[in-house]
Amino acid sequence: MVLTHVQELDEASAAVFASRYVQDPLPRYELGEKSISKDAAYQIIHDELLLDSSPRLNLASFVTTWMEPECDKLMLEAINKNYADMDEYPNRCVNIIARLFNAPVDAGEKAVGVGTVGSSEAIMLAGLAFKRRWQNRRKAAGKPYDKPNIVTGANVQVCWEKFARYFEVELKEVKLREGCYVMDPDEAVRMVDENTICVAAILGSTLTGEFEDVRRVNDLLAAKNKRTGWDTPIHVDAASGGFIAPFLYPELEWDFRLPLVKSINVSGHKYGLVYAGVGWVIWRNKEDLPEDLIFHINYLGADQPTFTLNFSKGTTRSRLPHWSSQIIAQYYQFLRLGFEGYRNVMENCMESTRTLREGLERMGRFTIISKEQGVPLVAFTFKDRKDAPLAFRLSSELRRFGWIVPAYTMPADLEHMAVLRVVVREDFGRPLAERFLSHVRMALGELDDAAKGGPVPRMRVTIELGPAAKGSSEEATARVVKREAVVAVHRSVSLTGGKTKGVC
Ligand SMILES: *Cc1c(COP(=O)(O)O)cnc(C)c1O
Numbered sequence: 001m002v003l004t005h006v007q008e009l010d011e012a013s014a015a016v017f018a019s020r021y022v023q024d025p026l027p028r029y030e031l032g033e034k035s036i037s038k039d040a041a042y043q044i045i046h047d048e049l050l051l052d053s054s055p056r057l058n059l060a061s062f063v064t065t066w067m068e069p070e071c072d073k074l075m076l077e078a079i080n081k082n083y084a085d086m087d088e089y090p091n092r093c094v095n096i097i098a099r100l101f102n103a104p105v106d107a108g109e110k111a112v113g114v115g116t117v118g119s120s121e122a123i124m125l126a127g128l129a130f131k132r133r134w135q136n137r138r139k140a141a142g143k144p145y146d147k148p149n150i151v152t153g154a155n156v157q158v159c160w161e162k163f164a165r166y167f168e169v170e171l172k173e174v175k176l177r178e179g180c181y182v183m184d185p186d187e188a189v190r191m192v193d194e195n196t197i198c199v200a201a202i203l204g205s206t207l208t209g210e211f212e213d214v215r216r217v218n219d220l221l222a223a224k225n226k227r228t229g230w231d232t233p234i235h236v237d238a239a240s241g242g243f244i245a246p247f248l249y250p251e252l253e254w255d256f257r258l259p260l261v262k263s264i265n266v267s268g269h270k271y272g273l274v275y276a277g278v279g280w281v282i283w284r285n286k287e288d289l290p291e292d293l294i295f296h297i298n299y300l301g302a303d304q305p306t307f308t309l310n311f312s313k314g315t316t317r318s319r320l321p322h323w324s325s326q327i328i329a330q331y332y333q334f335l336r337l338g339f340e341g342y343r344n345v346m347e348n349c350m351e352s353t354r355t356l357r358e359g360l361e362r363m364g365r366f367t368i369i370s371k372e373q374g375v376p377l378v379a380f381t382f383k384d385r386k387d388a389p390l391a392f393r394l395s396s397e398l399r400r401f402g403w404i405v406p407a408y409t410m411p412a413d414l415e416h417m418a419v420l421r422v423v424v425r426e427d428f429g430r431p432l433a434e435r436f437l438s439h440v441r442m443a444l445g446e447l448d449d450a451a452k453g454g455p456v457p458r459m460r461v462t463i464e465l466g467p468a469a470k471g472s473s474e475e476a477t478a479r480v481v482k483r484e485a486v487v488a489v490h491r492s493v494s495l496t497g498g499k500t501k502g503v504c
Helices: 011-015 038-049 069-078 088-100 119-140 158-166 185-191 214-228 321-362 390-399 430-453
Strands: 112-116 149-153 170-174 196-202 234-237 261-267 279-283 295-297 304-306 366-368 377-382 407-409 418-423 459-466 477-485
Touching (some): 069 321, 088 112, 088 279, 088 321, 119 158, 119 196, 119 234, 119 261, 119 279, 149 158, 149 185, 158 170, 170 185, 185 196, 185 214, 196 214, 214 234, 321 366, 377 390, 390 407, 390 418
Parallel strands (some): 149 170, 149 196, 196 234, 234 261
Antiparallel strands (some): 112 279, 295 304
16 A cells, blocks of 8 residues: 555654655555655655766766756746747847857848757758758759668767658768777778768767767768769767867858758757757858748747747747747856856866876876867877786776766777776866776776685775975875775676666
């Protein structure tokens, strides 16, 4: 019997922590028969959520885990808004981003783009636009239009594979090789044929954070287009790098400055600095978004063009309330931070990345495979090839300290490489970076001990961090203040197989 005596409890006893509610079994997969009090419902769910690891210590994800309290407040104020003229804020954001990416829009002109729930939806829409444009051109020329393909690197994020399967486009992947973990532009352009709807370049490879050379893809492809008479365009998947490059590397040409770049996606919830649930896709010109993909609805009074996969979110007066608050949060960040603020945040992230990188290098066991220019993350492997399986063990050892660090094998042809990746977000400052390094050192020590002499007793060690010793390197000193034996509890998380590999 489940929670049967709710009504009989008086207010006072219902509010007592550890009341009968938390003792009785709960309905999980069916609707309970009776109501329970709001305090009990809150407490029960709150308690279960405590078991989730702290999002701040999750170094696997690019997704924003901290925003200013003022913005949290605005989001709460907007959370129940499903009746607001919400066109205004997405429009402002689209225009801000298009100009940041150097789209050819004049001062008074409106940029072309839409807000989405993330880069995955943005990529589906951009891919559809390319497919439709290519089909229209082929039809007009009386040529077959049933075998479209996209050329990418094998390092693409899983959403491209989804697009390919859902919308029946072949994905032609340029293989990676030892020492080159991104799409080789020469090889990519060689693979382009008359059925290629676009080449997709990544600004910030999910696996290593490295920027692909979009400038070279553009130049090689322009030459090939001239030779063949084709009109193959480029899409840039700037999910993570789109809010890094404009601030840290303004000279780097990767965006609409390159004539063949026709659309770009970016995740607002990654380095756009908004909580999960917002992405953007921007087109160079109106002509790059075929009119027949846009629906016009007018039952809300005025003509309302819509091109999204998610209906409720896309209409003026019935947007998902949740999404409204993400859009408001995005606009808050643009307004509040400005160019200067974004640049400061990105510089800080880079600084923490350097601390991590140098600390890991000093341990002498790892090869860093991420580049200094790119998304602020450190991707590394064990130097010694035979240590590769240790990557997965190190990942689970670090979980005991609360850190989530994914370990994954690389795609086709480099599967022997097991990589660990630490993503640096705004809220991962130097003190956390230093603690993380000391935990890696401890975890490595334990792995080495285990390798030497069978199972070692598990200990819980409490350490206290002190200031760095005078004149020494910049890391803090650690002092062990308590050791206690613990019974090991392991949660195993499958991190291999498929393209997801526990990273996003
Ligand atoms: C994260 C990521 C995606 C998917 O973005 P979401 O916003 O999570 O949907 C696509 N491509 C790249 C390169 C990414 O890093």
